Amino acid sequence: MKERKEFAKYVSQNVLGTVGVSLYILADTYFIAQAVGPNGITALNLVLPVYSIIFAFGQMIGIGSAIRYGIAKSQGSEEKDLLFGNAIFFVFLASALFMLVGALSPEQLLRALGADEVIVAVGKNYTRIFMCFAPCFMLNHVCNAFVRNDGNPTTAMIATLFSSFFNIIFDYILMFPLEMGMEGAALATAISPLLGVAICAIHFFSKKNQVRLQFREISFSRLKQCCQVGFSAFVGEFSSAVITMAFNFMLLSLAGNMAVAAYGVIANTALVAVAVFNGVAQGSQPLISRSYGRGEKRITKSLVKMAVVTAFALSILVYVTVYGFAEKITAVFNSEGSVELARYSVPGLRIYFLGFLFGSVNMVGAVALSAMEKVKEAFVISALRGFVLILICVLLLPQFFRMNGVWMAFPVTEFLTLGVLGAMLMKSAAQKNAVQTGVEK
Secondary structure: OHHHHHHHHHHHHHHHHHHHHHHHHHHHHHHHHHHOOHHHHHHHHHHHHHHHHHHHHHHHHHHHHHHHHHHHHHHOOOOHHHHHHHHHHHHHHHHHHHHHHHHHOHHHHHHHOOOOHHHHHHHHHHHHHHHHOHHHHHHHHHHHHHHHHOOOHHHHHHHHHHHHHHHHHHHHHHHOOOOOHHHHHHHHHHHHHHHHHHHHHHHHOOOOOOOOOOOOOOOHHHHHHHHHHHHHHHHHHHHHHHHHHHHHHHHHHHHOHHHHHHHHHHHHHHHHHHHHHHHHHHHHHHHHHHHHHOOOHHHHHHHHHHHHHHHHHHHHHHHHHHHHOHHHHHHHHOOOOOHHHHHHHHHHHHHHHHHHHHHHHHHHHHHHHHHOOOHHHHHHHHHHHHHHHHHHHHHHHHHHHHHHHHHHHHHHHHHHHHHHHHHHHHHHHHHHHHHHHHHHO
């Protein structure tokens, strides 16, 4: 009973926080659609992979270090005091490259991502601004993960929600009353993580805080250990970049900019679903890490089961909602009433979102494996769904099903990955039974 109450608290609050993050990206898309039209959505979707890569590094370092912190804390190890400062040092180091590219060559980056000159003109300043704020995005991931793993999911949730609401409000103010267009959207998005960091700082200055900011013994070896357990979080975000780029290039070859705009509607709506399942995964992770670190096998197994069941139940709700409201979801972003945009988006939503019936379990499974230091297994699941299978599917399926084949790539990938995850769990259970039988003999 105690585990269920704690699980409900951590997961519900983390889902609210991660959904808040996705809503500000959705708000970006909506406001850009109203202010700029389909070209603005196309530009946003072409640079969306860059967001994902920035978030991927921030999450790998932040969540990986926080997982190590949670395990070290439960074991009473002094290592816990060295992890926060180490993480902050390396996120600032990692963000330097993004700042340079954003400041010096946003046009070249957009062209490399498939933009024509019309889209480059629309998106170059947006790209320059948000990439220059890469350290803020990464630092926010680190602070939020440590607050959550220090036993304060409420403050982590509040930090995420308030920064998201700030973004939405200032999106509107900067884009419409102040008429700053895409540049206004970029500024609102870039500044909002600073509010999240400021709210997390409330915990760091509280009496309950056990996180120590120390920059002694900065270590690549420690970073490597943290990144190993945070790698599934990295792959989860980085795969979004790979998937988006693969989809964008395939759609450009099939139907041009309007198809990419349709994918922008689908991908940004899907971010809300991804946020829900990431919320379940990341919310349960500190509890799984703690019980695993204490050697509480029964509780660890129970927590993983609760996370999987919760994610799958939510995936059914998400799919039924999107299937029933596909036309209305498309209409929200179709400010110019484009028939072509609607023709691509509506069936795309209904096919693409089937993937979450399987992907919800895969996402939770990968994070749970990382939380239990099963690095190889977590890597295999994350790599299959994030790189290997999705790229094969997005290249092959359109050859037979054209546009529908692009939308089918995601559900087919997640279904096949779920089969691999199930086989892994069955093999692990068989090995455990064999060991127990040997001990009994």
